[in-house]
Amino acid sequence: xxxxxxxxxxxxxxxxGTSSLHFLLKSGWHDGIQVNNxxxxxxxxxxxxxxxxxxxxxxxxxxxSGDRLGECASSDIVRGxxxxxxxxxxxxxxxxxxxxxxAKIVVLLREPVSRLVSSFNMKWQVETCGKLTWTRTDxxxxxxxxxxxxxxxxxARQRQAAIAVWNRCNVDKKGLDHDCLKQDFVQKLGAKIxxxxxxxxxxxxxKGFNEELGACLGMHGLEQQKLYALxxxxxxxxxxxxxxxxNRWLKVYPTSSLLVIPSExxxxxxxxxxxxxxxxxxxxxxxxxxxxxxxxxxKASPASKDGAVHENGRTYIGEAPPDLIEKLRKIFCPKxxxxxxxxxxxxLIKLVTDMPWLATATKRDLC
Numbered sequence: 591x592x593x594x595x596x597x598x599x600x601x602x603x604x605x606x607g608t609s610s611l612h613f614l615l616k617s618g619w620h621d622g623i624q625v626n627n628x629x630x631x632x633x634x635x636x637x638x639x640x641x642x643x644x645x646x647x648x649x650x651x652x653x654x655s656g657d658r659l660g661e662c663a664s665s666d667i668v669r670g671x672x673x674x675x676x677x678x679x680x681x682x683x684x685x686x687x688x689x690x691x692x693a694k695i696v697v698l699l700r701e702p703v704s705r706l707v708s709s710f711n712m713k714w715q716v717e718t719c720g721k722l723t724w725t726r727t728d729x730x731x732x733x734x735x736x737x738x739x740x741x742x743x744x745x746a747r748q749r750q751a752a753i754a755v756w757n758r759c760n761v762d763k764k765g766l767d768h769d770c771l772k773q774d775f776v777q778k779l780g781a782k783i784x785x786x787x788x789x790x791x792x793x794x795x796x797k798g799f800n801e802e803l804g805a806c807l808g809m810h811g812l813e814q815q816k817l818y819a820l821x822x823x824x825x826x827x828x829x830x831x832x833x834x835x836x837n838r839w840l841k842v843y844p845t846s847s848l849l850v851i852p853s854e855x856x857x858x859x860x861x862x863x864x865x866x867x868x869x870x871x872x873x874x875x876x877x878x879x880x881x882x883x884x885x886x887x888x889k890a891s892p893a894s895k896d897g898a899v900h901e902n903g904r905t906y907i908g909e910a911p912p913d914l915i916e917k918l919r920k921i922f923c924p925k926x927x928x929x930x931x932x933x934x935x936x937x938l939i940k941l942v943t944d945m946p947w948l949a950t951a952t953k954r955d956l957c
Contacts, residue, residue, distance in 0.1 A: 593660060593662070593665045594649050594652065594654070594655055594656070594659075594660055594661065594662030594665065594669070595645065595648070595649050595652075595669065595689065595690060596652075596669045596670045596671050596690060596693060597668045597669055597670060597692075597693060597694060597873060597874075598668065598669075598670035598693060598694040598695070598696060598872075598873050599670065599671060599672075599673070599676060599686060599690070599693055599694075599695055599696065600612070600670065600671070600672040600673070600674075600696045600697075600698070601673065601674070601676035601677040601682070601695055601696065601697050601839070602673075602674040602675070602676060602677030602678065602697060602698065602835075603674060603677050603678070603697065603698060603699060603700060603705060603829065603830075603832065603835075603853075604674040604675070604677075604678075604705070604709055604829060605674075605700065605705050605708040605709045605712065606674070606698040606699060606700040606705060606853040607698045607700065607851075607853040607856040608672050608674045608698060609630065610856050610862075611672060611696075611698065611856065612625065612630050612672040614862075614866065614886060614887065615670070615672070616630075617886050618883060618886065619866060619882070619883055619884070619886045619887065620866075620870060620875060620881060620882055620883070621880075621881035621882075621883075622667060622668055622875045622876075622881050623667070623668050623669075623670065623873070623875070624652060624653060624667050624668070624669050624670075625669075625670055625671055625672065626651040626652055626669075626671045627651055627652065627653065628651060630672060631671075631672060631673040631674065631675070632648065632651055632671050632673055633673050633675050634648045634671075634673070635673070635676055635679075635681070635682040635683075635685040635686045635689075636673065636675035636676055636679035636681065636682040637675070637679075637814055637818070638681075638813065638814040639814055641681075641685060645659055645689055646658070646659045648689075649662070651671070652669050654667075668873050668874065668875055670873070675821075677697060677832075677835045677839075678804075678821070678825075678828070678829050678834075678835045679809075679817070679821065680804055680805075680809045680810050680817075680838075683838045683839045683841070683842050683843075684842055686842075687842035687843060692847075693843075693847065694847055694849065694872055694873050695839060695843055695847050695848045695849070696848075696849045696851065696869065696872070697832075697836070697839075697848065697849070697850055697851070698851050698852075698853045698856070699832050699850060699851070699852060699853060699945065700852075700853035700854070701853075701854070701947040702830035702831070702832070702918075702922045702925075702926065702947070703830070703910075703915055703918045703919060703922065705829075705830050705853075706826045706827065706829075706830050706918065707779070707906075707909075707910050708904075709826055709829065710778075710779050710782065710826055711775075711904060711906055712904060713822065713823060714774075714775055714778060714779075714907075715729050715730070715904060716744070716748065717748055717751045717752065717755075718730055718733070718751070718752055718755050718771075718774075719732065719733060719742060719752070720739065720742035720743050720744045720748055720749070720752060721742040721743075721744055722738075722742045723904075727904045727905050728904075728905045730766055730771055730907055731765070731766075733752070733756065733765070733766050734764060734765050735763065735764075736753065736756060739752045739753060739756060755771070755774055758770060758774070759771055759774065768907060771907045771908070772907055772908040773908075774908075775906075775907050775908030776908050776909075776910070776911060779908075779910060779914070780911075780914060782823075782824070782826060783826065783827065783914060783917075783918065785824070786824060786825070786826060786827045786828070787827070787921070789807060789824075790803075790807075790827060790828070790921075793806035793807060802834070802837075802838070803828065803831070803834050804828065804834060804838075807820075807825070807828060808820065809821070809825075827918070827921060827922075830922060831922070831925045832925075832929055833925055833928045833929040833932050834925075836848075836929075836932065837932075840936070845936045845937065845938065848938060849868070849869070849872045850933060850938045850939060851865055851868075851869075852944060852945045854945075854946070859887050859888045862887050863884055863887050866884070866887065870882070920957070922951075923951050923957035924957050926947065926948055926950075926951035926952075927951050927952055927957065929948065930942050930945075930948045930949075930951060930952050933948075
């Protein structure tokens with residue numbers, strides 16, 4: 591019944607390199623792999639509206655699908671998809687296991703603070719630029735009038751926020767002042783982090799011994815629109831607490847079904863080649879031969895800023911202040927120590943040095 595459905599899922603993390611991996615898979619790095627048609631992320635298991643459409647509609651996102659579930663033109667191809675919401679949205683793991691119990695699960699893990707800042711940067715750009723976020727890596731330089739804001743609005747609240755930034759930061763109504771934007775970025779980042787820290791501290795005091803942190807934070811039972819708003823605008827710290835999410839996935843999948851890839855290994859083409867070879871072995875395909883096209887790894891993707899293979903790179907108007915970075919590192923340190931032991935105990939990494947930021951967290955007295 592599931593032979594036409596995905597054999598593998600790349601589940602995240604958000605801002606962890608999933609676009610780079612998807613670019614390689616979509617561009618034909620391996621002739622034995624097919625990813626879905628249309629936009630990169632299907633969000634089938636994480637978003638209720640998509641899940642309600644049913645597995646046949648999901649199957650039909652892949653070439654060769656028939657009109658009935660399990661019916662397809664060919665079953666000798668390895669199918670897969672990349673949706674970064676699967677790792678941490680609360681229903682995704684259980685739903686995936688019910689439909690795809692034999693699927694291979696791939697997760698990219700990035701140093702938590704850099705992932706958080708990158709995620710906030712994307713959110714800040716969407717709030718400031720609307721649809722321009724998806725066509726310019728420096729979208730704020732494209733905001734030259736209220737008319738441009740109106741033309742690129744994605745929602746009423748987004749337009750309201752963009753107009754507020756325009757009123758505060760425009761220069762002679764011709765563009766946005768970078769110093770003003772930097773202050774806006776830093777102020778909003780700090781406010782988001784402070785508010786989330788308060789909620790996390792409350793949960794640590796209140797949650798029962800067996801209660802999942804995500805449940806305490808209010809993730810469970812929300813309809814899609816409210817869950818999306820919570821996850822995308824208020825859960826920057828939580829989404830970097832990877833051990834919380836991996837625990838959920840390993841309740842429904844065996845450890846042998848999970849491949850953990852350090853996101854940092856996708857930045858250098860030679861490291862990326864080794865990653866892709868391990869990926870091929872993991873999904874049961876040859877890592878070398880006429881069907882494998884490693885040359886794609888060494889070519890810049892269309893969205894590359896500097897000639898590197900990295901896809902979807904956005905510029906940063908501002909940076910997290912050093913004191914905020916230090917605060918975040920202290921928050922993540924015990925979770926990273928827990929993650930290191932979790933991965934080692936299950937054989938998902940051989941050494942903590944496979945992820946330097948994990949090795950740092952395990953140093954005595956750091957936390």
